[in-house]
Amino acid sequence: MAAAVAPATGNPSDDNPVLALILRIAGIAAFGTMAMFIKLASESGIHIVEIVFWRQAVSVPILLGWAMLAGGLSTLRTARPRSHAIRAGYGLVGMAFNFGGVILLPLAEATTFNFTSSIWAVILSATLLGEHVGKWxxxxxxxxxxxxxxxxxxxxxxxxxxxxxxxxxGAFMLALISIQIRDLSRTDKPMVIVFWFAFTSVVVTAPVLPFVATEHTSTQWLILLGIGLAGTAGQVLVTLALRYGEVSSVIVMDYSGLIWATLYGWLIFATLPTVWTWLGAPLVVLAGIIITWRESILRRRRLRDRHEVIGG
Structure with a gap:
């Protein structure tokens, strides 16, 4: 369940494709672990609002600490609070849908449906951005x-x-959020975007907690902590991966999430994907790979044309 993240803005000299792939795979494994903990939390009786709250509440102090090490709290300033508020609103809806999918479905099926975000992104690019979409x-x-x-x-x-x-x-919301993040990343760094989403989510969900929260066992608290830590680790790792490698070269690793979903489904929940999932999942994965490949070609073509115009 890869979260939508802003493109990193590292220098070309930072390129390290092998490290980028390792970081992306590790990030997707962390998101797979988070999904497993979410399902465990729900099955133990924890309300989805509380799951969302703790997913973000654990992130806030970690992100604050990271900001302090990276140059101080001033690094979290933004001149676009309204845009961040809209992104947070969409993000909360998307998180509720994505967590709901994990709760209502076996992990492998929920993960596969999550892969359709790239498909929705194509549709949104054509309808909202007016982008030409070809036959591929x-x-x-x-x-x-x-x-x-x-x-x-x-x-x-x-x-x-x-x-x-x-x-x-949930996949549709991820695609919609990716468009917002693309816009926000023109002015704000990934850390700023991630922090304000987490902080706003905590502020919005905290007033609801008294109506849905219950007493928890030590095991349930550990599960909630696991959700927050795994989710934060996943977000940090996939963002770092984009610092050291191109989006088109690392995003294919997202499909490794199906391995973790199948493994956790088998080991923790005693479920395996049905034959229909084994037949349908390759089509969804292939669609995502084709879209990534085609967008990579189009991006290189745009860059080449831009250089020709500048140099011509």
């Missing part, structure tokens, strides 16, 4: 949704329809 990416969109239909088997009953819709809604 539209073909990928069709293949991806065909995979979703194979997995969900509408009317088949092996995947709850509500759970599938919730997970797809």
């Amino acid at each position: 990416r539209w073909s990928a969109v069709i293949a991806g949704f065909a995979g979703v239909l194979v997995i969900a088997q509408p009317g088949g009953g092996h995947v709850p329809l509500v759970g599938a819709l919730v997970a797809l809604g």
